[in-house]
Amino acid sequence: MTEQLREHVARQLERSRARSTQLTDAVDEHDLVRQHSKLMSPLVWDLAHIGNQEELWLVRDVGGREPVRQDIDEYYDAFKFSRSKRPELPLLGPKETRQYVGDVRGKVFDVLEKVPLEGRRLVENAFAFGMIVQHEQQHDETMLATHQLRVGDPVLQAPPPPAGNAVLTTEVLVPAGSFEMGTSTEPWALDNERPAHPVHVKAFHIDTAPVTNAEYAEFIAAGGYDREEFWSAEGWMHRLHSKLRAPRFWQREGSGWARTVFGVTEALVPNEPVVHVCFFEAEAYAKWAGKRLPTEAEWEKAARHDPATGRSRRYPWGDEDPTPQHANLGQRHLRPAPVGAYPAGVSPLGVHQLIGDVWEWTASDFHGYPGFEVFPYPEYSKVFFGSDYKVLRGGSFGTDEAAVRSTFRNWDYPIRRQIFAGFRCARDAF
Secondary structure, rough: OHHHHHHHHHHHHHHHHHHHHHHOOOOOOHHOOOOOOOOOHHHHHHHHHHHHHHHHHHHHHOOOOOOOOHHHHHOOOOOOOOOHHHOOOOOOOOHHHHHHHHHHHHHHHHHHHHOOOOOOOOOOHHHHHHHHHHHHHHHHHHHHHHHOOOOOOOOOOOOOOOOOOOOOOOOEEOOOOEEEEOOOOOOOOHHHOOOOEEEEEOEEEEOOOOOOOOHHHHHHHHHOOOHHHHOHHHHHHHHHEEEEEEEOEEEEEOEEEEEEEEOEEEEEOOOOEEEOOOOHHHHHHHHOOOOOOHHHHHHHHHHOOOOOOOOEEEEEEEEOOOOOOOOOOOOOOOOOOOOOOOHHHHHOOOOOOOOEOEEEEEEEEEEEOOOOOOOOOOOOOHHOOOEEEEEEEEHHHHHHHHHHHHOOOEHHHHHHHOEEEOOOOEEOOO
16 A cells, blocks of 8 residues: 555656646746746746755655755745745756756655655655645646746647536525535645534525626626725725726727737637636625625535535545546646536536636635644644635636645635636525
8 A cells, every 4th residue: 555655646746747847848948037927936936946845845854865955945935035036036047947856856756765654744644745746736836827927929738628518507505504624534635624623504505607707797897897886995995006907817809808818819708717806806796796705614515515415525526536527627728618618527516617717716714724733834824824815715727636625725815816716606595
């Protein structure tokens, strides 16, 4: 069993690195080192940071080996320098970075082959390796977002997602009752997903699918960006200050809308989930529609609760890992799939596309669960707890299957729009 686990870890590490390589080899050295947006790091920083985290946790901590490049630790510490300041640092160049991450990975495979995967919580079930796999995939999604912000000729290609299918109902009723939220058993779950705990949720309705481009365009046409009554006080101030008029990357084209997708400007696809909206935009749309955003607990109950058995599933479709038939994940397609494209991924209650396509804003602030315990370091989750951050759920087309579960929690500032975020609405059951 241990050897099978080692082989699984090796495959996951190789998959992650192949994606990192694709994202960084797609551009020339100038694009690797330049900052495409103040919101993002240079791509070369992300790649070296991936290697540095891998060195810190797997080479030095788990493996007990000598440092590879201790002299660069401070430059790749995500908390020491903000993204806007990173281009000013003495960063490794592209060639040095590739050599560094390659050297680290060679040592990691040696550690993986020799270290006992028992006797210490950090290595039980290869947790530290899984944490690093997820970390790399999370940065790969960040680098994908940088590619979306990049100006220039298109460099990424992928086939289109499957066609959509008719969804028979616009919303479903989620009955009142308790369900098990979070997990205490998922081997690579991160600390903010733990522990499993019962949560009682009142009956509510939730949209069968994420809000689409066509639906969001109706909000714009109805004057949604000009009507203060739909916005929270904070949201309205942000709308005015940032001059928001439409989702990011949208532009007028005649009487309709176009959207720029990784360097290609095209007519809006009406039945694709809207993407690149901030929390405040999602909140305003929901109020305009006579609804609201779901809480995090409501979202998870809709995604996991099986009313026939009363248990919480790993995923909406069951306990098996995602396949291309279940969800739009892993940069397989460079856009959200149209509504109804994944009937195999529907939840027991009939909710579509809860995993993949777009991260979904929820109404909840980011906090630890009852019984939360920091593991293995507070900077992963705990330092972000509070009302500054809103929780997003479900992953996007740019999220890898290793870095998303029905218990997985993402969080960001409510003003952020460069992330692959959309939303669905909910309402109370009367």
